Amino acid sequence: MSQNHIMWEKLGMDVETHDLLCEALPQAFGDVYLSQENRPENMAYYNMVVGDIHGIRPAELIKHQEAGGKIIGTFCIHVPDEVVFAADAIPTGLCSGSQFWVPGGEKYLPTATCPLIKASLGARFDRTCPFFRICDLFVGETTCDGKKKAWEILNEDAEMYIMDIPQMKRPEDFKKWEDEIHGYIKRIEELTGNTITAEKLRDAIVLVNNKRKALKRLNALREHEAIPISGRDALLIHQIAFYDDPARFVEMTNKLCDELDQRVADGVSVFPEGTKRILLTGTPLSIPNWKVHQIIETNGGAVVCEEMCTGIRYCEALVDETGTDLDTMVENLAERYLGHINCACFTPNDARIDDIIELAKRYKVDGVIDLNLKFCNIYDTEGYFVEKAMREAGIPCIGIETDYTDEDAEQLKTRIGAFIEMLG
Amino acid sequence: MDQQTIYYVFLPDTSAVMALYEVLRGVGIACTIAPTPREADHCCGVCIIYENHTDKGKIHELAEAHNISIDAFWSQSDRNDPQRYKFC
Numbered sequence: 001m002s003q004n005h006i007m008w009e010k011l012g013m014d015v016e017t018h019d020l021l022c023e024a025l026p027q028a029f030g031d032v033y034l035s036q037e038n039r040p041e042n043m044a045y046y047n048m049v050v051g052d053i054h055g056i057r058p059a060e061l062i063k064h065q066e067a068g069g070k071i072i073g074t075f076c077i078h079v080p081d082e083v084v085f086a087a088d089a090i091p092t093g094l095c096s097g098s099q100f101w102v103p104g105g106e107k108y109l110p111t112a113t114c115p116l117i118k119a120s121l122g123a124r125f126d127r128t129c130p131f132f133r134i135c136d137l138f139v140g141e142t143t144c145d146g147k148k149k150a151w152e153i154l155n156e157d158a159e160m161y162i163m164d165i166p167q168m169k170r171p172e173d174f175k176k177w178e179d180e181i182h183g184y185i186k187r188i189e190e191l192t193g194n195t196i197t198a199e200k201l202r203d204a205i206v207l208v209n210n211k212r213k214a215l216k217r218l219n220a221l222r223e224h225e226a227i228p229i230s231g232r233d234a235l236l237i238h239q240i241a242f243y244d245d246p247a248r249f250v251e252m253t254n255k256l257c258d259e260l261d262q263r264v265a266d267g268v269s270v271f272p273e274g275t276k277r278i279l280l281t282g283t284p285l286s287i288p289n290w291k292v293h294q295i296i297e298t299n300g301g302a303v304v305c306e307e308m309c310t311g312i313r314y315c316e317a318l319v320d321e322t323g324t325d326l327d328t329m330v331e332n333l334a335e336r337y338l339g340h341i342n343c344a345c346f347t348p349n350d351a352r353i354d355d356i357i358e359l360a361k362r363y364k365v366d367g368v369i370d371l372n373l374k375f376c377n378i379y380d381t382e383g384y385f386v387e388k389a390m391r392e393a394g395i396p397c398i399g400i401e402t403d404y405t406d407e408d409a410e411q412l413k414t415r416i417g418a419f420i421e422m423l424g
Numbered sequence: 425m426d427q428q429t430i431y432y433v434f435l436p437d438t439s440a441v442m443a444l445y446e447v448l449r450g451v452g453i454a455c456t457i458a459p460t461p462r463e464a465d466h467c468c469g470v471c472i473i474y475e476n477h478t479d480k481g482k483i484h485e486l487a488e489a490h491n492i493s494i495d496a497f498w499s500q501s502d503r504n505d506p507q508r509y510k511f512c
């Protein structure tokens with residue numbers, strides 16, 4: 001029995017069923033990643049992390065627990081990781097991007113629930129994801145109705161803490177989010193037995209900002225005419241950022257960016273001339289959801305930017321590092337985590353539309369694809385404004401709705417292929 | 425990379441994979457890390473892929489020189505298909 005199998009058994013996982021997921025990964029990874037031409041050498045690190053996705057990082061998290069540390073699972077980029085790091089605990093992103101977990105979630109949730117939520121519950125209840133076994137606490141939020149209700153069901157099986165996110169961005173909402181962050185600090189202190197001091201929180205702010213800076217550097221390299229890295233690779237890196245060790249991630253991502261700098265200097269592109277530059281906007285693409293990127297990039301397009309939570313929204317804005325006392329730091333966290341994430345859960349959400357237009361210009365895109373996970377009502381509805389604004393700005397745009405299954409791949413290929421062809 | 429065949433090195437665990445990968449890159453052998461193919465039936469989830477089969481002897485020597493134990497060399501025809509559209 002492999003070391004991983006021993007670990008999974010100890011975690012109480014359904015190892016036999018989980019093996020089926022492990023068996024599907026190498027071929028899917030080979031098709032999407034190893035079939036690419038001229039990938040940057042430094043992608044090897046990310047290949048390894050995803051290749052042993054349920055081995056390397058879970059083992060590190062368990063080691064942290066054995067030394068008395070706690071692990072906190074989160075589902076949304078509004079929840080500040082800094083609070084967790086400041087208490088010497090480790091946060092890990094838990095959004096699930098595989099169809100493998102969806103039927104398990106459907107045992108508890110209505111079919112008309114977004115696959116991201118269904119997969120999250122399925123992964124926990126079916127005991128087929130080590131991250132969902134390891135966490136000492138799960139932190140949910142009240143961003144959308146689907147999640148809000150799902151947390152109550154998850155709470156029957158797991159310890160949950162819920163953050164109540166405002167739905168607007170008025171001054172009183174920022175105040176409210178500050179209070180929520182103070183509450184979160186208290187809960188994490190209770191759980192860990194560690195006090196979150198100003199010094200600790202400041203170090204955590206710098207640590208997480210460094211991760212954002214590395215991702216911003218990576219994304220800026222995709223602005224160039226010669227695109228040094230595929231959208232699929234960039235997506236994979238963003239997905240891994242959610243759960244990898246932050247200091248190591250920063251080191252490896254900067255190393256990759258050094259290689260990409262050289263490619264830019266040499267005018268090296270991973271795409272043939274004439275490839276259409278696509279901006280993808282919409283709902284998050286959690287690991288291992290690579291479907292739409294793969295379809296775009298095998299049909300004449302290159303994804304150069306993701307206006308998504310697994311993209312720009314995760315890393316673009318930094319937290320102000322100048323705060324010296326705890327209250328100011330919390331204020332700065334609230335400013336960043338409420339003010340600079342333009343999720344469709346807010347009303348109004350004009351800033352997202354402005355972002356898309358600005359990014360379309362900055363990344364010199366030929367077209368925008370507005371991607372919506374099936375049954376995500378808020379992004380689907382906001383698609384009205386996205387498409388209207390793109391029409392007015394003269395930017396070609398299509399809306400695509402999909403889920404985690406492979407069944408619509410051919411249909412998506414036809415639609416996306418026709419859209420890219422139309423871009424001339 | 426050879427269009428027809430992919431060449432693999434299997435090692436006991438991820439730290440051995442990482443260690444050998446660093447050694448190989450250090451001497452300029454074209455290689456990367458990848459998930460171990462299901463057909464290989466090898467217990468470690470990741471392995472090394474190298475581009476030129478002529479590097480096999482050198483990889484063997486380098487591993488020995490650095491005290492890294494190799495479980496097996498392996499190869500199979502390239503089955504990666506970017507248009508398969510089957511995900512996990």
Ligand code: SF4
Binds near residue numbers: 077143144
């Ligand atoms: S889309 Fe909204 S709710 Fe979902 S992770 Fe992003 S910010 Fe959170």
Ligand code: SF4
Binds near residue numbers: 145147283373376379
């Ligand atoms: S994609 Fe939409 S429905 Fe799904 S969790 Fe995010 S906001 Fe909720």
